[in-house]
Amino acid sequence: MTSVKVTPRGAERWVRGHPWIYRSEVLGGPEQPGLVRVQDSRGRFIGQALHSPRSEIRLRLLTRSEDVIDARWWRQELVRCAARRRDIDATACRLVHGEGDALPSLVVDRYDRWLVVQILSAGLETMREVVIEGLIEAFQPEGILLRNDAPVRRREGLSPTSVPAHGIVPQEIEVREGPVRYLAAPWVGQKTGAFLDQRPNRLLAGRLMTQGGRGLDCFTYHGSFAFHLARRASEVVALDSSHEALARGATNAALNGLTNIEWREADAFEALRQMERARERFETIVLDPPAFAKSRSSVPGALRGYREINLRAMRLLASEGVLLTASCSFHVRLPQFLGMLIEAAGDSGRRLMLERVLGQGEDHPEVLTVPETGYLKGAVVRAI
Numbered sequence: 001m002t003s004v005k006v007t008p009r010g011a012e013r014w015v016r017g018h019p020w021i022y023r024s025e026v027l028g029g030p031e032q033p034g035l036v037r038v039q040d041s042r043g044r045f046i047g048q049a050l051h052s053p054r055s056e057i058r059l060r061l062l063t064r065s066e067d068v069i070d071a072r073w074w075r076q077e078l079v080r081c082a083a084r085r086r087d088i089d090a091t092a093c094r095l096v097h098g099e100g101d102a103l104p105s106l107v108v109d110r111y112d113r114w115l116v117v118q119i120l121s122a123g124l125e126t127m128r129e130v131v132i133e134g135l136i137e138a139f140q141p142e143g144i145l146l147r148n149d150a151p152v153r154r155r156e157g158l159s160p161t162s163v164p165a166h167g168i169v170p171q172e173i174e175v176r177e178g179p180v181r182y183l184a185a186p187w188v189g190q191k192t193g194a195f196l197d198q199r200p201n202r203l204l205a206g207r208l209m210t211q212g213g214r215g216l217d218c219f220t221y222h223g224s225f226a227f228h229l230a231r232r233a234s235e236v237v238a239l240d241s242s243h244e245a246l247a248r249g250a251t252n253a254a255l256n257g258l259t260n261i262e263w264r265e266a267d268a269f270e271a272l273r274q275m276e277r278a279r280e281r282f283e284t285i286v287l288d289p290p291a292f293a294k295s296r297s298s299v300p301g302a303l304r305g306y307r308e309i310n311l312r313a314m315r316l317l318a319s320e321g322v323l324l325t326a327s328c329s330f331h332v333r334l335p336q337f338l339g340m341l342i343e344a345a346g347d348s349g350r351r352l353m354l355e356r357v358l359g360q361g362e363d364h365p366e367v368l369t370v371p372e373t374g375y376l377k378g379a380v381v382r383a384i
C-alpha cells in the first residue's frame with residue numbers, strides 16, 4: 001500500500017480529533033485515489049486514510065490501527081454503527097453519518113429493507129465493492145441504491161450518478177416513524193429520499209400539538225411534520241413549493257387515514273405574509289426551510305430570510321401556541337440562529353419563551369471536534 005507523509009500540522013489535526021488532512025499538509029502522494037498508509041514527518045505510521053488527489057481534503061482518517069481494511073472490517077464497523085441506533089422507533093433512519101460515525105465520506109440510510117448509500121470522496125469510491133459487500137454481510141438488505149448525485153462529489157473529481165448496487169430498489173418505500181407511516185422516494189426524493197435528520201423533532205412536534213388546535217407546517221416536503229400534528233389537531237395547513245412532494249404528501253395522508261390536512265402549494269414567504277394580514281392563528285407552527293446559507297458569505301442574507309419567516313410565524317401563534325423552528329444551514333451556527341430568534345421576537349410584539357434548543361437526531365451524530373458533522377439546529381418557543 002502506498003505511504004503518504006504529512007506535515008506536523010496535518011498529524012496534529014488527527015491528534016486533536018479531526019479526521020481531515022488538507023492539500024497543504026500533505027508531503028507528496030500518489031496521483032491515484034485509494035487507501036493509503038499515513039506517516040508523520042519523521043516517517044512514523046500514524047494511520048490509514050482515504051486519499052483524494054484532486055480534493056482540498058486530501059486525506060480522511062479511516063483508522064489509526066494497522067488492521068486490514070476489507071469487507072470484514074467494513075462489516076464490523078457497520079454493525080457497530082447500527083448498534084448505536086438500536087433504540088430508534090422507526091423503520092427509516094441513518095445508519096452511517098460519515099465523519100460523525102468515524103467512517104468519513106460514507107452515508108448509509110435505511111428505508112425498511114433497503115439501503116440508500118452516498119459515497120462522497122474519491123478515496124472511498126475506490127473501496128466501493130468492499131463497502132457494498134460489508135453492507136450486504138451486515139444487514140442482508142433486499143436492495144442497495146447508490147444515490148451518488150450529491151454536488152460535493154464534483155469537488156472530488158467524481159461524476160454524479162444514481163445506480164443500484166445490489167438487488168432491486170423500488171421507486172417508493174413505505175416506512176414507519178413512531179405512529180406515522182410515509183412513502184420515501186429513494187430515487188428522486190430530496191437527500192436520500194426523506195429528511196431523516198428531523199425524526200425526533202417531528203415526534204416532539206406531535207407531542208407539542210394542542211388537542212383540537214390548528215397546526216401549520218411550513219416547508220412540509222411530503223407532509224413529514226404535518227402527519228404528527230394532524231393526529232391531534234383539528235386541521236393542519238401543510239405548505240411547500242414542490243408540487244411532487246405535496247402529491248406524495250396527499251398519498252401519505254391517506255396511508256395514515258388523515259383527512260384534516262390542507263395541502264397548499266405556495267411560496268412560504270408570501271403565504272406567511274398573507275396569513276398575517278388575514279390575522280390567522282395556529283396553536284402549533286413548524287418552520288423547516290431549506291438551507292438559506294449555502295456559503296459563509298451568504299450568511300447575512302440567510303439570517304434576514306430566517307428572521308422574516310420567524311417573525312411572521314411568531315405573530316401567527318395563538319396564545320400559549322408553540323413554534324418549532326429550524327435551520328439546516330451549516331454556516332449559520334447555533335448562537336447566530338438564537339440571536340436571529342431574539343431579534344425576530346423583539347420585532348414580533350409577542351412575549352416568547354425559549355422552551356427548548358434542538359439539534360439533529362441521534363442517528364446523525366455530531367462530533368465535538370468535527371464541526372462539519374453538525375448542521376441542523378432549532379428551537380421551540382412558546383407565546384406566553
Ligand SMILES: C[S@@+](CC[C@H](N)C(=O)[O-])C[C@H]1O[C@@H](n2cnc3c(N)ncnc32)[C@H](O)[C@@H]1O
Binds near residue numbers: 219290
Ligand atoms: C428542509 S426541507 C423540509 C423537510 C420537511 N420539513 C421534513 O421534515 O421532511 C425544505 C422544503 O422547503 C421547500 N421549499 C423551498 N423553498 C420554498 C419556499 N420558498 N416556499 C415553500 N417551500 C419551499 C422544499 O421543496 C423542501 O420540501
